[in-house]
Amino acid sequence: MLKRFVKDARGAVIVEFAFCVPVLVLLYTGGCSLSDMIACNRKVTIATRSLVDLVSRTISPTIIYNDPASANAKSYLSASGVVLTPYKLNKATQQISLLRICDAAHAYVVWTQAQTQNVDGSVVTTTASDQTAGTLPTNQAQSANTVVSIPSNMITSTMVPTSPDGSNVCGNLAPGTSTKTQVGTAGGWLYMGKITYNFTPVVSFIPIATTPLTHTIYMVPRLY
Template sequence: MLRRLATNTRGVALVEFAICLPVLLLLYLGGCCLSDMLACNRKVTTATRTLVDLVARTMSPTIVYNDPQSANAKSYLSASAVVLSPYKLDAATEQVSLLRVCDATHAYVVWTQAQTQNVDGSVVRATTPDQTAGTLPANQAQAANTVIPILTNMVISTMVPTSPDGSNVCKNLAPGTATKTQVGTAGGWLYMGKISYSFTPSVSYLALGPVTLKHTIYMIPRLY
């Protein structure tokens, strides 16, 4: 009987399948979560482009600069959030900023606005941007944190302002004089759109926590 038991191969395939099943399930569910995250990341990219494209086409940078307190991009921020559907909109934060180039790798934040919303986008909530806007055109010194880095080699030479004394405009925070150009008072314009999304895998028992998907796009204004 022991000899027959040792040579009996019935049920081998079932045992092998039982051993492989957890690995196959893990690969399948992991692949589904990864493809879902990639699709969501693409949505974030598309929504960011939608946001900055809408603003660059319709909001004049000179008007925003002269009266930043009155500038409002709520409708454009909300429109970009809708692009994220069918993903839950309450996991997204949209932000748009108007920048003025002060050297080849930095820009002054003229104005910025950010918002989030509930799950279906029907209720919008303003949120604190991760950038600090300056107070120009008020005739006062500007804070150093109103100058932020931008991508290297993103601007052309004609967008970079020059100061009469040759100093770096980004560092001229005090009101301008005859020899210095104050930061934010000269230079090319850029709109920056940024969206971040906290993606949570649909299969929660996998060892994948929330992943923050971010995308930032810069565009030159079409309207002046």
């Protein structure tokens, strides 16, 4: 009887399957979560593109420059959130900024606005932007942190301002003189849109932590 028991292999498949099930479940759920994260990342890209496209078509940069305090892109920021559906909006931060180019790799932040929303987008909360806007056109010295780096491949030579004394306009933070062009008073314009989404897998035991998905897009204004 003992010999028959040792030679009996009728339950081997069930035992092997029991060993394989956890691995198969992990592979399946992990694959689904990874696919969901890729789809979410694509949504973030499309939403960012929609945000910058809307603003660049409808808001004049010169109007914002002359009165930054009156500029409001709340409706455009909220509209971009619709593109993120069906992902929860309370995990997203939307931001739009107006930049004025001061050299081939830097720009002055004229104005910036950021917000978050609740899950369904019915409540909007203004939040701090990760950029610092300057105080032009007020005639006072500007802060160095109002100048930010931008991709050099976005800039053409005609967009870069020149100063009479040949100095880099990005460093001319004080009110201009006859030999200097003050930063932010000349140069081409760029709108910069940025959306960050904190993606968390639906299945909690998947070894994928909360991952911030961020996309930034620059566009030249179509309206002046």
